[in-house]
Amino acid sequence: MAENSAMQIEPDVSLKSLNTFGLPAVAGRLVRITSDADVRRVVDHPDLGRAPKFVLGGGSNVIFTRDMPELVLKVEVMGQRLVEERADAWIVEIGAGERWHDAVAWTLDQGWPGLENMALIPGTVGAAPVQNIGAYGLELQDRFESLDTVDLLTGRTVTLDAWQCRFGYRDSIFKGALAGKSVITRVRLRLPKPWQPILGYLDLERKMAETGCTTPDARTIFEWVCQIRRAKLPDPAHIGNVGSFFKNPVVTPEQCRDIIARDPHVVHYPMEDGHFKLAAGWLIDACGWKGKTIGHAGVYEKQALVLVNRGGAIGSEVQTLARAIQESVYGRFGIRLEPEPVVV
Structure with a gap:
């Protein structure tokens, strides 16, 4: 337009x-x-x-x-460009309407690595900061420079930095104080030099062991992440879904020890602040939900963290299924799962 x-x-x-x-x-x-x-x-x-x-x-x-x-x-704001090349980083600007995965592929094609761990995350670039998307050891905030947003009351364009965006785990100011009050139009990302691979996730360690490649470049990590995600997650073009439906819960060391004492196989990851992140998919699977269906909404057979449209599902069926899973996990583990998507 x-x-x-x-x-x-x-x-x-x-x-x-x-x-x-x-x-x-x-x-x-x-x-x-x-x-x-x-x-x-x-x-x-x-x-x-x-x-x-x-x-x-x-x-x-x-x-x-x-x-x-x-x-x-x-x-539907489009566009991709290099804003600035610094000694320590490339700064790229991407329109909010561009598909996130396409933006990741584009930066790699230009020779600017740093987003490869977040390949194949569904959605647009403008939605990425709202959710502070992340995967395989990397979050958007780790590569964020700034964004432009237009105020829905005044019509003014405002630029926000990372501190102003109030990033948290799958959270930002756009899910709180600015929810429904502004439109993100452009996002700028900081791709650091020199590039350092992020390989600390179990699935990536398995790929290194399988291939014998212990020093993968960014393109290899990108391809590995795509392979891992395609093996685990359904393509929305074929099976309706929103990717991961629940956040991985964060618990205290005491809570983690208590759960491990009862379920030694629980998948958990230490965090820098001393807390532990539990794998929500493992908790759901342990409660027997994988492959189950309520109405026309179901739990994906290959990954319990993903809810899917079996064909003809309506929103209330998805809500009913999600609540049943939440009650089940709370009943067994004493943990309340929080949905990632916005329910309207």
Whole structure:
């Protein structure tokens, strides 16, 4: 959409193909956002400016349980460029509407490694900071420089650094104080020089043992991560899902010892602050949920952390299944699992 073009308001848009779980929902009104100016047009609009709004990226982190009376802002800001090359890093800027995996592949193609551990994470670049996405020992905040966001009240573009984004484990200010109040349009990432591989995860250690390659380059790690994820996780194009459905719970050393005493095989990882992260998928599997189904929503046969659409699922069925799993895990381990996706 050109800077001076009129805003297109699309009525009664089906969101089924715009969320990776493939859940039915209809947006009463939808506007596609391709620039900061598009957001300002919405803010300045006599009717839409005051309307409640819902920001939609790639739809890989949302569970629709109803139709959307809110104005849906579909973020489609594109573009990829090198902003600056420093002695210690490359700074790249990527439009919020670009697919995250495509952005990871693009940086590697340019010879700028550093994102390879986060290959194949579903969703868009703009959604990545909201969730502080992460995989295989790396989180977005580890590679974050800054982002641009447009305020939905004033229409002003504001640049936020990592501290202002308040990153936490699968968390940020965009899930708290700024939830529904701004639209991320561009993200800048810092890819450090010299490059250092991150290989501390069990699955990557297995790949090193299998291949005999103990000093993989970034492209090799990228390919390994893609292979691991494809073996474990269903492709949303074929089986509706949002990737990992629950956060890995973080517990105190005392809690971890207590669980290990009862279940010595529990998968756990030490954290820098002394806490331990437990594998939510292991906890769910231990409660016997792998492969189970409620209505048309089920638990994936190869990975208990992933809930899937068996065909024709609706949001309430996903909610019912998720709550049953939460109750089951709490009953056995005394741990409350927290969902990763936003439920609306």
